[in-house]
Amino acid sequence: MKEFIILMKPELVVSIIIFILLFIKLGKPTGNDFLLNVIQVLLLINFASGFFFNHEGNLFGSMYHTDKLIAAQKSILSLGIYLISLLFADWFKKSEHLAEFFILMLSALLGMFFLISSGNFLMFFLSLELATIPVAAMANFDLDKKISSEGAMKLILISAFSSGILLFGISLIYGSTGTINFAELPAVVTGNPFQVLAFVFLFTAFAFKMSIVPFHLWTADVYEGSPMAATSFLSVISKGAVAFIFITVLYKVFQPMQEIWYNMVVLLSIITMITGNLFALRQQNIKRFLAFSSIAQVGFILVGISGNSPEAITSVVYFILIYVFSNLAAFAVAATISSKSGKENISDYKGFYKTNPFLTWIMALSLFSLAGIPPTAGFFGKLFLLTAGAAKANYFFIIIAALNLVVSLYYYLRVIRSMFMDKNEEPIEKIKMQLSTRFGMIICAAGIILVGLFSWIYDYIQSLT
């Protein structure tokens, strides 16, 4: 029992928070301001609890597995949730169903925790469903907007479809090997055509979740329709969680087939980067823009994943930590502007620096970090991903990845240019922000600058792998 409590501490904490929120909801109606403060404190506790009593171990006949690296990954996701609660305070305070939103989000987080910890394909499937279905409800939270329902509908259909494919893949694996346990699979995976077929199905399901091209078509529509808080959750937290388990599955379970999956990862990485970048070039809506940019970022994560080494795991975890800070900050600025002025197009940002220098610098920092410009952390994140990928001495692949960095710089600079350089007679007026939003942005900015320059964070993650 004691072991159970210690090992499953992150999941238990999240569950307790969900129950607390449920009880608050059942009781006397409280004001949103107070409720949001309570939620923020609870999420901070959740994040802080991730630093203590982390042990390695298995539960339920190795259905559930945890170690220090997994604990660190969970902490990154908790941090992301905490930042979301700070950054989108404006929207939350206006929302009529604040508690429900967080209950859904935390349920999804709970699913992701189990997902990262799963040691068995059954567990994997169940937790993936738990991590997906609440998100569809979150995407539908702008109840009066038709586009929001449309996005939610697309998301739920795509999720159902990919779950079907995933189940098919899992059953093929069981058929060919007789086991679905992660620990036992490497010994029986040989890479015969039947298993390759099963792997392709599994890979497809992952590709849907991480919006790898050609399974990315839902991304932009869902991002555009959903409220920003849900979008940022989808693009940062949910992608991060799937990337973590993707590494585990590839490196542990399918290690014997690494030559086969290496080629697949490289190919999809190239297509994903190029497609994401090319489509991002022409987007006008900032949400769609960020959607395609996040597709391109996934392509980069795949470059790191292709490395297949402890350094590759470190670089991916490190990159996702940086990605949490950079992408959330970018979404937060876009959300603040959108909620105050209703403007979501890049061309509306013209002359923004004149009226809102603080928001502009936050946006610039986060976009530079996404583009991989030093001294922001994104530079280090991208470079280490490339370093991990380059270990295979595949020059062609690395050159394409490096040149994609240049293409991506072009569209990030478009936003920068519109904010700093273009003249506008009627720029967006000075925006008054919630204190917690400002605080969250400062945390993000500090993260963007410090996580890169101070190398001990990288060393810490490296020591865990």
Place this chain on the structure above:
Amino acid sequence: MNLSLLILVPLITAIAVLLVRNQQQVKWVSFIGASIQVIICLFLFVYYRNDVAAGNTSQMLFQQNYEWFPALHIGFHVGVDGISVAMVLLTSFVVLAGVLVSWNIEKMTKEFYFLLHLLAVGAYGFFISLDLFMLFFFLEIAVIPKYLLIGIWGSGKKEYSANKLALMLMAGSALVLVGMLGLYFTGTERTFDLLKISATHIPVNIQLICFPLLFMGFGVFSGLFPFHTWIPDGHSSAPTAGSMILAGISMKLGGYGCLRVAVYLLPEGAKEYANIIIVLSVIGILYGAFVTMMQKDLKYINAYSSVSHCGFVLLGIGMLTKTAFTGAVIQMVSHGLMTALFFAVIGMIYQRTHTRMIGEMSGLLKKLPFIITVLFIVGFCSLGLPGLSGFVAEVTVFMGSWEHPDAFHRIITILACMSIVVTAVYILRAISKVSMGPMNETFSHLKDAAWNEKLAAVILLFGIIIIGAAPFWLNDLIRPAAEIIMQKITGG
């Protein structure tokens, strides 16, 4: 001598600029920061000479080595040899002059000086890094400030130029990155350390892949033909201080990188591709010179002539002889000072006449004696008049090239020499048109240079004349470092 100061002082200046209150304070903080930096660099120069005179024969002096990302064998490793000292000195002079000529900038002063100092951090860090990762880090730090400087404070089609510059330079650095990663994984031990990589033997087939990547990548920065197209647009759209630093320092990052990283670490690759480099650089020299003849805008004249002059740097590197290397570095320093001063003078003229077209100016010598005199000197330096730095640099490069006895190198050298004639044509034509002839009535109220402009000009003129009159000290500084690179090439 603590080399970290070279990075810390501009960084602190940049942060201090953000913290102070009004424009006046911003300017003075920048000025003081840049002056301290010049003093530090002069001290560095003196200490370096003393150490060498005292018999310190190690390749890199004042080394500092800390671990940065130990898991990936990335270190914070700095150190200088003669070439670095020369480049650092150049940087400090140009930055100080750049701060001085931007004295009257009114629009977003704080941000302007912040970016200027950030750019300086990149340049200083680049010249003293002995770790490829760090070198790359500083190389890229210098890109975005340029983009913003041109895009916000520039003139003409500034957004287009800023975008072009940022994207081309980033493409260059992407190639550098790939070459760098190639080097990282070749040795027995994974390392980015320049000295460690230079001690290992890199297989020839890897050298043949990595050398063109690195050389082309750095070549984009230094205007290697056909990757020079960002130079005219970028320089002509940038604000005065931006052009000065762009041409004076930023293009030198490329030349320094070609020499220090590409040629030094990959000697076999350098030998294999030397002839291609030579041909491309001579095309750049001649093409740049002839295109300049057709220009009517003063900034375009200097921008295209920079393509031509930086061709000499690459020519010197491509010749692979000790004298030619020395000449290339002298040319970098000389061209840095000269072109910065040229842009400064153009900026001063433009501020007064509000035109850069030589057709619209005449007889300015009467009204602006100081500025036009400086223009004369800098023009003579550009066309290689003996006694000024341009002559010393070009002659050294030619002497180095002539050491090759075969017909190919002889013909190339003669072709490159011919560009000097063309240079004389366009420089003399431009200067005489601007300074002499009947004075335009609209210019009769113009005032000559203010104190800050005079100081900036004098600082840069000082460098040009010292090098021209007494080239031996610069030569002595650079030659031992060139010798070491040469040993790598002959020793195989």
